[in-house]
Amino acid sequence: MHICQSCGKNINSPEQFGTHGDGHRNEDYCIHCYENGVFTCNQNATQLRSDLKRWMKDEDKASWIIDRCGYVTLSTVDEHGFPRPVAMDAISHEGISEICMTTYRNSAKARHLLSNQKAGISFVREADSASFTGKAEIRFYPRPSTFQCLCLLSSRSQHFCARA
Numbered sequence: 528m529h530i531c532q533s534c535g536k537n538i539n540s541p542e543q544f545g546t547h548g549d550g551h552r553n554e555d556y557c558i559h560c561y562e563n564g565v566f567t568c569n570q571n572a573t574q575l576r577s578d579l580k581r582w583m584k585d586e587d588k589a590s591w592i593i594d595r596c597g598y599v600t601l602s603t604v605d606e607h608g609f610p611r612p613v614a615m616d617a618i619s620h621e622g623i624s625e626i627c628m629t630t631y632r633n634s635a636k637a638r639h640l641l642s643n644q645k646a647g648i649s650f651v652r653e654a655d656s657a658s659f660t661g662k663a664e665i666r667f668y669p670r671p672s673t674f675q676c677l678c679l680l681s682s683r684s685q686h687f688c689a690r691a
Contacts, residue, residue: 531558533582553653563653567576589657593650601628602647603639603663610647611639615649628638639667646661 529538531545532555538544545556548564560567582590593599602612613636620626630636630689640646649658659668 529554531555531557531560533557533566539547555653555655585657588655590620592625592652592655592657593617593620593626599626599628599648599650601636601663602611603636604643604645605635605639606642611631611635611646618685625655626659637665646672 530536531538531543532577534557536557536559538554538557543557544552544554545558545561546563547553550563553561554565555561564579567644597616598614599617600612605611613655615628615636618629630654644662644664646663647658647660647661649656
């Protein structure tokens with residue numbers, strides 16, 4: 528059973544799911560609230576529920592999205608000053624205050640972040656997305672047969688945008 532993240536009603540069958548603009552179903556919203564990629568319902572202030580994605584604060588929406596997306600895109604700045612976006616698994620996060628990923632110590636991402644800490648990260652789930660820009664931190668730690676590092680983007684130095 529699913530719950531519409533806009534109105535809070537139970538969604539009990541596939542035909543009750545909302546639809547994206549291209550017609551495929553969206554499992555976050557019911558057909559009464561989201562049809563053909565557009566929100567169709569009007570909630571008034573007395574009906575809003577802060578535990579439903581559509582009415583969450585941006586930071587809570589971003590955390591909700593990253594919980595469900597499985598991977599993130601980390602953009603670093605290469606040696607020529609161009610962005611280099613790479614899809615990576617997010618291994619852990621604390622809300623949006625810290626998002627952790629791992630990479631090899633000698634990877635291009637690690638080299639880029641060691642010379643320029645500026646980075647961007649974005650994550651997408653269906654029609655929902657969030658992105659951050661800021662400074663990333665690298666922490667090295669030994670592993671058997673390889674050296675890996677932790678890329679950490681923290682909210683202390685980031686700009687944030689969420690769309691859900």
